[in-house]
Amino acid sequence: MQNAPLPQTSPDTVLFTEEQIRAWSPKRRDFMRMLGLGAGAITVGGLAGCGGANANGAADVLRAQLLADEAFWTSVQGRFTLNPGKLFMNIGTAGSMPRSVVERYNAENIVYAAESQNGYTNFATQRAAMAPGFGVGTDELVISGNTSDGMSKVLLGIPWQAGDVVITTNHEHPGGTVPLGIAVERYGIIVRQVRLPTGEGSVMLNDGTMAEHNAALYGKLFRDEVVAARAAGQRVRAIMWSSPTFLTGIMLPIPEIMKVCKEFNLISICDGAHLPGMMAYNYGDLGVDFMAGAAHKWQCAPGGTGILVVRNRARANAAATLPAYYPVVTSSGSSVAGTFGTRPPRVGGGGTVPWTQRGDYDIAAAMQSIGSMNVPAFNGVAQACADWDSMGRKRIETYVLGLSSYFKERIMEIWGPGALYSPRDAGLLSALTSFNPFFGLDGTRNLIARSTATNATITASPSNALVARLNEQNIIVRNTTTPRISGAGTTQNVFPIRVSTHLWHDPNDVDRLLNAVRVAAVDIVNAAN
Template sequence: MEHWTAKRRDFLRMMGYGASAAAVAPLLAACGDANSQSSISELRSRLVQDEAFWTQVQSMFVLNPQRTYMNIGTGGSMPQVVLDVFAKENLLKAEDSSSGYGNLLDLRQQVAPGFGVDADELAFSANTSSGMCHAILGIDWQKGDVVVTTNHEHGGGNTPLSIAVARYGIEVSRIAMPVGNDQTAATYTNLFDERIRALKAQGKRVRAMMWSSPTYVTGTMLPIAELMQVVKTHELISIVDGAHLPGMMAYDYAALGMDFMSGAGHKWQCGPGSTGILVIRNKIRASNPLPLPKWYPVHSSSYSALERTTNGTATYDIAASVTSCGSLHVPMYKALAQACASWDTIGRKKIETYDLALSSYLKERIAERWGVESLYSPKDDPKLLSALTCFNPFANKADVKDAQKSTAFVNRMLSDFGPGFVIRNASFAVIGDSVNHNGIRISTHLWHDANDIDRLVDSMWSLRNSMA
């Protein structure tokens, strides 16, 4: 990493090991009883044991110290090294008056291994919504096809679904999502399986499953591996809105086997705005032996009329057809590639473990103060855990149904405390209630530490009391 200082290179070379997949388990096991102060203390001590390392990581960023940024789920922050690459490449582009025609194969070859796929399966898109449009609108839908999804989807997936309904006559069946800590991975897999079986019993032609992992409103990580078992059982197309996955979770997408995963480059991955990562299954693997779905590019300067492969060797570079569309702003994608390289160097599993540990600590602190029933995000099943936390902060629990009061809480967390907290709220349906809840959503990422969470919780509790 030629733009990093010697100090940063040294600490990453020394400490850039990846945490093992098992590392999350003891961190979460420390949570145990939500009312146990010793459990919270144990989780905190585990969280800060690598404090020196994460202090160095935090020094990579140029964030305004007058604010504590906890809305990464909306927008991340480019580290200095990424800013340097972006500036350098923009200058070179201007000096050489260069074009941007091509499919960025060299950059895709650099980035793809970090996501467990080949370059022909990793495309650069404009953002998650762009990738969802590519995925959904490129499928050869037939009138009467049914897509099973949830009622907690983002507009980035809902909009192309609506277009497909209007244009192709497909049908959408939505599953009401349960919220809170009384859920397990089986809760959600059973809901999808039961809905699909019920639709088939009615004579419906279920063609695809679409879901968000995690859901953007509550942060519930709908369990991809388990849901993919439902996909394979019913021989469906799988479409994942993974807006928050790149940069947060260290997933091997070839091993998971979904047909499409659309994620953001500018959120947890901390690349430039208007960048996204779209993973498209382009060969048959044991992880998903189903035939590849028929798919056409919808926004492209590249098209192959070849049939898709029926074995483990790709027929053509399908990701090129998404990435290539006229003249691209190449510096933007070179900066994204640098952000991905930085994550690979730190260790994606190490980042995932730290993010989830922060999230677990926050959830335990909330449960300690507000009660576990205040959480919309599950905390006890590790398969459902993400670095997004959503809860009801109000003394009067019904106030969470008041959108204006929820927005006032968000605004006052920024204005009433120093440094102010940048968080957000999210509106979503809750089973058994006719009025949407407006939960407070908090993102915890690699530039935060336990002290940030302690101060956040104390500040939210103070504001809760003043707004009672």
């Protein structure tokens, strides 16, 4: 694309053909009319970059599938009180409470104030109702403060020994890396990082070789790292990873990573910030030891809430050992006769058991009992989970992943595969999509690689400018700073746009966003050249 003429956003060009427009739902037609974007307004040809114009029709097939159940999803949209003047596509940062949750939360706050109530409870009833939706027992499900709270509790509650190795990735969020860093200083653990590839199709690995971007690749990358550490005489204790990562939305495949944890009897710690409410995962089947997620993001519960899964029994796909763990924040336990100390009561009676005697006591109840808590907020989590269960978690997952696939296929058409930082592979798919909106537009100037920090002559990076431009149009997305493998052993920071597709969106929203991004990207490139 070097020195290729830049596409112009002329009002005479046409983005959609008459045939495509005839296939639109009435809602979509109304929407496009509102934008003044019908036939004769803008064209794919006029805006095409390096992509092929709907070569295999994959996007159109997905769009038709997504719209097949339009009445249901329109009714779902009606459950939310979102500002209708804005298009919110950054659920990865913050969700929005449905009306049922807001109303319950507000009403309970009023009662709590009127009756001067306290929050001393371990939410056993609420957790019992929620646990089946996550495939775990009540004794394995904790309502936490958020993902960071869950990750801190997990990482600082494991009795690490100096020299223990935790394998993680170079795409982790501070919610995980900061407590892990504290464990490095406090216990002398060693962290090894797997450098993650980014992109669609064939991707470059850290050794400079190319590989197909699919789920099996991650089984190999993590296994290779364990084997390399052991060969160097190190004691590998755990793997900590994000599914999906916050930078590119790659769903690091839990089953593949769990195979490695099982083979080497490692502790599995999943930063699942985006999992609750997005994916219908059964954590009991997955066998993961710890999954710290948010409830305030995709699960659309009140702010300051999370879902924390702590395995408390043997599971087919889990490592053989139930890892030793000390709850770092708890006020629950029975006193031990004749000595100072409290211990958790043995499940089924028979006195207390030591904290390390995992599986014999209710770990979730112990972790949940931390003094007086925000009952209206945590009841809001229970309400949001009940809503999701009644809509069907699998149905939601299928829809939001369908939207994500549709989005990715459109990017393939308009920009081409080189623009995509999130792979299309079904085993790596999440409802986050990360891409380079300047791909194919920027000639030799590589706008996506510019940052304010590295290029003082530009007041704001093009990626930031694009997010701001969309914001002005009431479209809310974010960008990320992503280390991308650029050669053997080297990375370069890039700044893709990250978009969340959730249950209140439909394909029209994706189209609207894509139009806005493309026009803004072309303008920014034209202004810079």
